[in-house]
Amino acid sequence: MVRFHVRGGPNLRKAYTKIQKAKKARYICPACSKKSVRRESVGMWKCRSCGSKFAGGAYELSTPTGRLSQRLLLELKKGALSKEYIEKLEAEIEKAETEAEPQAPEQAKSE
Ligand SMILES: [Zn+2]
Numbered sequence: 001m002v003r004f005h006v007r008g009g010p011n012l013r014k015a016y017t018k019i020q021k022a023k024k025a026r027y028i029c030p031a032c033s034k035k036s037v038r039r040e041s042v043g044m045w046k047c048r049s050c051g052s053k054f055a056g057g058a059y060e061l062s063t064p065t066g067r068l069s070q071r072l073l074l075e076l077k078k079g080a081l082s083k084e085y086i087e088k089l090e091a092e093i094e095k096a097e098t099e100a101e102p103q104a105p106e107q108a109k110s111e
Helices: 010-024 064-078 083-100
Strands: 037-041 044-047 053-055
Touching (some): 064 083
16 A cells, blocks of 8 residues: 655665565564564564564664674673674674665656
């Protein structure tokens, strides 16, 4: 269902559709492993089955940057953080962020 038209060209429209799909989707619950986690509000996710609440991405349950920070925390707890490992993770975060950024809309050719 189209509620309103997204202006700005095909790239913006594509990005909008992708976000809407991620927002409406059901995700697998990390607590009870049923596919019933749904978005409650911005960054808040709730399992309809066991009632667990999770903090996550604004439009999807987990984001690339969020997953990386979780890994970083896990390594920190284990005390296995080396300088090389942190540098490797920083490079990965940078890569994930550039991939996540939507492309600039195409310039209108008629103007
Ligand atoms: Zn659950």
